[in-house]
Amino acid sequence: MMSNITTEQPLLSVKNLQIGYGPKLIQKNINFTVKKGSIFALMGGSGCGKSTLLKSMIGLLPPQKGNFFFKNEDYWQASKNHRIKIAHKFGVLFQSAALWSSMTVGENIALPLQLFTDLSPTMIQRLVELKLGLVGMDHAINLYPSELSGGMKKRCGLARALALDPEVLFFDEPSAGLDPITSKRLDDLILNLRNGLGTTIVIVSHELPSLFTIADDGIFMDAQTKTPIAYGSPKALRDNPPCEQVNDFMHRQRFDQLKQKD
Numbered sequence: 428m429m430s431n432i433t434t435e436q437p438l439l440s441v442k443n444l445q446i447g448y449g450p451k452l453i454q455k456n457i458n459f460t461v462k463k464g465s466i467f468a469l470m471g472g473s474g475c476g477k478s479t480l481l482k483s484m485i486g487l488l489p490p491q492k493g494n495f496f497f498k499n500e501d502y503w504q505a506s507k508n509h510r511i512k513i514a515h516k517f518g519v520l521f522q523s524a525a526l527w528s529s530m531t532v533g534e535n536i537a538l539p540l541q542l543f544t545d546l547s548p549t550m551i552q553r554l555v556e557l558k559l560g561l562v563g564m565d566h567a568i569n570l571y572p573s574e575l576s577g578g579m580k581k582r583c584g585l586a587r588a589l590a591l592d593p594e595v596l597f598f599d600e601p602s603a604g605l606d607p608i609t610s611k612r613l614d615d616l617i618l619n620l621r622n623g624l625g626t627t628i629v630i631v632s633h634e635l636p637s638l639f640t641i642a643d644d645g646i647f648m649d650a651q652t653k654t655p656i657a658y659g660s661p662k663a664l665r666d667n668p669p670c671e672q673v674n675d676f677m678h679r680q681r682f683d684q685l686k687q688k689d
């Protein structure tokens with residue numbers, strides 16, 4: 428008889444991944460899994476390869492070796508057409524928010540819906556309003572990106588990333604360039620979206636306060652040995668750092684504040 432007990436499958440699994448540019452190695456032996464509905468941080472010092480790993484996960488850079496699974500589908504072994512299909516389950520918010528400057532906010536968010544769905548213009552308009560409502564930017568629907576502040580741009584970029592109801596959201600430095608209050612509001616929004624929609628989130632961020640607040644799990648990559656040296660939530664790595672590099676990174680903010688006071 429079959430057992431009723433099911434083990435929770437991770438949504439994303441990275442197995443022995445090696446990433447780099449041409450022959451240049453950036454990181455090797457990367458292994459981790461991301462649970463559905465969790466917020467997973469890619470951490471490490473400048474230049475260790477966080478953005479490179481993100482690029483490989485969103486389909487912009489084939490790995491040198493290893494596998495990346497979405498559910499049980501091997502992303503990079505899939506045919507190009509199938510890979511594009513899987514990528515429609517991913518939403519991406521880049522550092523710059525990457526909105527088209529010649530289009531209004533509403534047109535920016537409508538674009539993926541026009542390109543990748545057969546929905547009617549009326550339905551697309553409703554969805555655009557809904558997504559903007561989710562990020563508290565309904566009032567910006569007819570504005571151009573140049574009319575928005577940095578925080579507003581990020582929110583609208585997030586609405587566009589949500590357009591196709593992604594199962595996974597990838598964020599590259601979402602709080603970069605934002606003041607601490609706007610950054611805190613963005614963290615609250617990210618947490619609300621995860622709690623409300625159950626979206627799984629993979630995030631690259633240098634902002635320790637933000638990482639401590641929102642991330643449940645993560646990986647710490649080392650630039651010197653070119654391999655991950657720690658796994659766990661940012662808070663756990665801060666409270667029980669397994670080595671000096673992780674300790675220095677996790678307590679950097681405190682050193683920076685002390686330096687500023689000098």
Ligand SMILES: Nc1ncnc2c1ncn2[C@@H]1O[C@H](COP(=O)(O)OP(=O)(O)OP(=O)(O)O)[C@@H](O)[C@H]1O
Pocket residue numbers: 448451453471472473474475476477478479480
């Ligand atoms: N297109 C490229 N071709 C060759 N090398 C690259 C390319 N893009 C980045 N690199 C190199 O790869 C390494 C990792 O860069 P990456 O941007 O992934 O690091 P990061 O951890 O995200 O850094 P940061 O925190 O400073 O943004 C760096 O040494 C960088 O110079």
